Amino acid sequence: DTAVSQTPKYLVTQMGNDKSIKCEQNLGHDTMYWYKQDSKKFLKIMFSYNNKELIINETVPNRFSPKSPDKAHLNLHINSLELGDSAVYFCASSQDGGGQPQHFGDGTRLSIL
């Protein structure tokens, strides 16, 4: 059973389009996250949700809008995609916040043409 699953794994699209990435966790965790990993492999947090409520918004452009319909799901919608959005996006979850160890999905590689 996959603990944290995100779809799609690959996303290739044109500049200016709108796209969504979905994430689900079956670990019963209360906290979920979105990270962006750039070409230098640096992992930077974008958002954190605890039990469907936004906890962290790390200076991310408002073209990025997370949505958490329930505590097992955290989706990421991106409007008006730009070239600089090309990266690997990771979803993660942890039992609660406070810097607990996190379980990651396998990532979504987003490529903007």
Add this chain to the structure above:
Amino acid sequence: TQLLEQSPQFLSIQEGENLTVYCNSSSVFSSLQWYRQEPGEGPVLLVTVVTGGEVKKLKRLTFQFGDARKDSSLHITAAQPGDTGLYLCAGPRGGGGNKLTFGTGTQLKVEL
């Protein structure tokens, strides 16, 4: 800002060699975590060190937390190709909240 600098950034060695990866900060962390990320996958937790001076072993991997809780090291004995991957240290940010600060990463390649 709590930064975690890792060194070296890249490491390419032969099977059977030993290596050490360092994770350094000017800030104190309540704990540090080590993750390994393989190509096409997400980071996977290896260990958490909590007490200053603590040493934890995971088969051929030895993790140490500095006495002052500002740094950590990962030593791999007799490296194998299966150890290849990106090693990341991470620590909870101060001031509470849910954030983990991730290190700059060490890309390890172990060749036959």
